[in-house]
Amino acid sequence: MGSYTRPGRLEDALTALRERPCTVLAGGTDHFPARVTHTPDEAILDITALPELAGIRRDPDGALVIGATATWSQVVAAALPPACDGLKAAAREVGGVQIQNRGTVGGNLCNASPAADGVPALLSLDAEVELASLDGVRRLPLDRFVLGNRRTDRRPDELLTAIRIPATALDGRSRFLKLGARRYLVISIVMVAGTMTVAQDGTIAAVRLAVGACSAAAVRLRELEAALLGLAARDAAGTVGAAHLAGLQPIDDVRADAGYRREAAGVLVRRCLSELAAA
Incomplete structure (x- = not known):
């Protein structure tokens, strides 16, 4: 028999996950469309009443912490540094405003679509996820969490509670570029996200680039990042x-x-680097 639970304490949610397999529900923007023609017999764990998973904050160490149930509209409205402009641009591409008002950052990651708009932007910010269970909390880099098409490293008894962006990734500037068959409300053909810090002499001090919708999971271009370090920012796109x-x-x-x-992808990577250099 199916069931529905909406706990108000994180411990109760983790206990439910330990006791039996549950389908975790937050914004529901992917959950409900997938059940239009088929309604499985499942235990639903609604996590929207857990205060620990809500909101966006800065930790004492300077890290930016985005709660798993923070919505994309909250990301857009938050006072974030310029390094997060690309993340905000990605947030504005997650469906229409109604979807952005309901869809959650954590849900976007756990759904693990190759075309998920949030993943490349968060990869370019060196994001890691926080996973909680009754055994404790573990943190995992985002590129080790999203494993492929609809696959993640979350164990059945774990709950994604937050996304953390380290203070070291919050300097510099960022961009997010998306190619689709039309301008709005479209699934990506290619996405590129990038962050760059430029030294006083105009050379690249730090750069991170990620491409989405071109592999089973979005990927960092680490070899290109290494090749760009120390080069003049104005020459980056030509590299x-x-x-x-x-x-x-x-x-x-x-x-x-x-x-x-x-x-x-090549065109968008070059365009992203050109925009970062000119910012």
């Missing part, structure tokens, strides 16, 4: 070569073929 995109594994689908995706 990008085919070898830097070799780790992408785009597919053919109804939105675009693999070759187009790969070519578009």
